[in-house]
Amino acid sequence: MGALACLVLVALLAGCSGDEGAAHDFKVVPLDDQAKTVSLADFKGKTVLLDFWATWCGPCNAAMPEVQMLWDKYRDKGLEVVAITHEDRQTVLAFHKAKGYTYPVYLESDAKADEAYGVDGIPKFVLIRNGRIIWQSDGYDRMGDLQPVADALN
DSSP states (O other): OOHHHHHHHHHHHHTOEEEEEEOOOOEEEETTOTTOOEEGGGGTTSEEEEEEOOTTOHHHHHHHHHHHHHHHHHGGGTEEEEEEEOSOHHHHHHHHHHHTOOSOEEEOSSOHHHHHTTOSSSOEEEEEETTEEEEEEEOOOSTTTTHHHHHHHO
């Protein structure tokens, strides 16, 4: 068996890809509009990349340029990024502005989204289409780890 076939088999056995089941709704607050509440249902008809992260998380920071590239390339093709953090608004605003990222960030205070998606470490990525989880991954090691997102949109 070739190296690529082994990697695919390991990913499938680890549950890193494939149909993972129904997506769960939740409510978050957009970083740029505290008066608004957004739920997963608001993105009906879109492909949604959930990104559970924090400013202090090294692997989260390593993933951000790739998340930005996906947002830049696929937002006009129906990709919505929902980057969810539990940190305070001022910390996240300053961080996001300093880094120059433009993809959407949302604040969550009650951890309902974390609970719904079994987040026990960050970063965690979940890709949702038509109300179904089509891919998810825990952690981030290197550029290209989010390639399944691009593959799903091509």
